[in-house]
Amino acid sequence: xxxxxxxxxxxxxxxxxxxxxxxxxxxxxxxxxxxxxxxxxxxxxxxxxxxxxxxxxxxxxxxxxxxxxxxxxxxxxxxxxxxxxxxxxxxxxxxxxxxxxxxxxxxxxxxxxxxxxxxxxxxxxxxxxxxxxxxxxxxxxxxxxxxxxxxxxxxxxxxxxxxxxxxxxxxxxxxxxxxxxxxxxxxxxxxxxxxxxxxxxxxxxxxxxxxxxxxxxxxxxxxxxxxxxxxxxxxxxxxxxxxxxxxxxxxxxxxxxxxxxxxxxxxxxxxxxxxxxxxxxxxxxxxxxxxxxxxxxxxx
Ligand code: AMP
Numbered sequence: 001x002x003x004x005x006x007x008x009x010x011x012x013x014x015x016x017x018x019x020x021x022x023x024x025x026x027x028x029x030x031x032x033x034x035x036x037x038x039x040x041x042x043x044x045x046x047x048x049x050x051x052x053x054x055x056x057x058x059x060x061x062x063x064x065x066x067x068x069x070x071x072x073x074x075x076x077x078x079x080x081x082x083x084x085x086x087x088x089x090x091x092x093x094x095x096x097x098x099x100x101x102x103x104x105x106x107x108x109x110x111x112x113x114x115x116x117x118x119x120x121x122x123x124x125x126x127x128x129x130x131x132x133x134x135x136x137x138x139x140x141x142x143x144x145x146x147x148x149x150x151x152x153x154x155x156x157x158x159x160x161x162x163x164x165x166x167x168x169x170x171x172x173x174x175x176x177x178x179x180x181x182x183x184x185x186x187x188x189x190x191x192x193x194x195x196x197x198x199x200x201x202x203x204x205x206x207x208x209x210x211x212x213x214x215x216x217x218x219x220x221x222x223x224x225x226x227x228x229x230x231x232x233x234x235x236x237x238x239x240x241x242x243x244x245x246x247x248x249x250x251x252x253x254x255x256x257x258x259x260x261x262x263x264x265x266x267x268x269x270x271x272x273x274x275x276x277x278x279x280x281x282x283x284x285x286x287x288x289x290x291x292x293x294x295x296x297x298x299x300x
Contacts, residue, residue: 001245002041004112004138005032006131007121007234008078008101009046009056009070014091014230014273015083021228024274025056026080028121028144031231033065034278035238035265036119038286040245043112045069045131049077049100059279068109073100088229089203090172108134117245119237120164122146125156132163140249142166142241144233150176162194165249168237170201183208187215196250199240199259201233209259213252218259219296221267221289228273232266235278239265264289 012026029046036042043066048057050072060067078101082091104127113136120128120143128143141164149157150173157177161167167190175181178189183200187210190198200208204226206219240262247254264286271277 001117002043002115003036003117003119003241003245004043004045004069004108004115004135005029005036005119005121005238006045006069006106006127007032007119007123009044009048009052010078010080010101011052012230012274013079013081013095014228015094016088016228017084017086018227019273021273023079025059026230026274027078028123028234029070030056030060030275031234031269031278032119032121032238032241033060034063034275034281035235035269036242037063037065038239038265038281038283039242039261042066042242043069043109043115045106045108045112047071047073047078047100047104047106049073049075052077059275063279066112069106069112073103075100082230084229088226091230106131106134116140117241118142119241120144120160121234121237122149125149125153125160128160129156129163132160140165140241140245142168142237144168144237145173145177147173147176158193161190164195166197166199166241167195168199168201168233168240170203170233174198174200197255199262201236203229203232207236207259207263209255211250211252211255213250216252216256216259218256218263218293220263221293222296223267223271226270229270230273231269231275231278235269236262236266239263260290260293261286264293 007029008027010027
């Protein structure tokens, strides 16, 4: 089984009350790929600039990620600068420098086109649609988006929603997309837009899964220390999708197991800056945390 992911590969500068990191590897496709590669083959599509250090690409490759689809373009790599407050909730964006990402027009390598599953990370819905035109009938399509696209490309985003199986977004995006402040009603409204499954990422409160067959909630893993929440959402998506592609979709049990795996992987990501923790994460560590997780909310 394999997953094709298209998204950003970035150099992030992150400030938290507990430390900071400059120009470190980030971006939705980087986090997603490293997370999903713990479970399945990943083929990444992204663009970086001439300033991008090859060691980052080597890292992805060493974790089994196919990086043929990550192109180097003339110019600088996409950069994002953010600052977190003491609650480590939504960060304040101090700068978004699109650079080569501004003209990102992905062309899918021939041997990526038969991927079993596609993840469209948070990018322009027009690019998401363009990508869907290039692949051959994937079994499962999931996507992420953000408030900017909900406000600025509503028509294109609705077209994307019509073509996907799973939408993975956070609470505020769910409310903005539907204009409905109450989560249950908002979730039903999203399911009426096309996706079979909606996953709402809720940071330290875990993740909620909605489908017409039922609802499931997984808490986030209780950690002593959170260093940098950046990439938690994309790592959740990578862990979730990477696991799901090997499950018997749409059986509920497999979807639930995958949600828990998403939460487990995200819990490792936030233990250090950038992809440091994901870069050396082992399947044994993931399995051990999954088992602890099962006991977290079992009570009879
Ligand atoms: P997350 O914390 O999982 O929501 O995602 C954080 C990652 O998204 C960071 O590594 C950023 O480089 C990347 N990112 C931030 N803003 C954007 C944007 N406008 N488009 C694409 N990727 C972004």
